[in-house]
Amino acid sequence: MSTTSELVKGLDDLDLDGLRAVWRERYGDPPPLRSEPLFRLMLGFHLQAESGGGVSREVRRTLRKTGATVPAGQELGLGAVLRREWKGRVVEVVVEADGFRLEGRLYRSLSAAATAAAGSRWNGPRFFGLRT
Structure with a gap:
């Protein structure tokens, strides 16, 4: 059984299709991202959050408080x-x-x-x- 850090390090060896395959296997339909580095970061975050029991209630509450972002410009x-x-x-x-x-x-x-x-x-x- 792999540790979370081994799983996250293994993401470095995957191309975009490989990252999507891992996402699909663990979480269902992957997001429509085309940026390999962004997808790698997002998947790594989810793997780490999952191993730690998910995103804490405090973090979810903070994220909700941030509100809508202002469009650039x-x-x-x-x-x-x-x-x-x-x-x-x-x-x-x-x-x-x-x-x-x-x-x-x-x-x-x-x-x-x-x-x-x-x-x-x-x-x-x-x-x-x-x-x-």
Whole structure:
């Protein structure tokens, strides 16, 4: 029988399909993650929590208190304008209470607006220079 630390160390040798197989065997359908490092961390957390009897009541209570997160870019304040030149045109997004307005259309996230503007999948904060 393997110890938890041996199980977690063994995750380093697995690719994404292998990590999904371990998740499926232990917890059911795996989450739709495509990031191998993130999946490895998440699975390692679950294995460690499981060996310790699960997440404590205190930790669950703390997590519930954290509340909803503010979408990236929203902290700039209502009415803030983000601009970027993209393929010869200026892309402009306005921060609103319910999301980000681009060319008259409201998007729930900055990434959704950036993706619409670029025509391919983009991280919104990165597209608009809020992140390197």
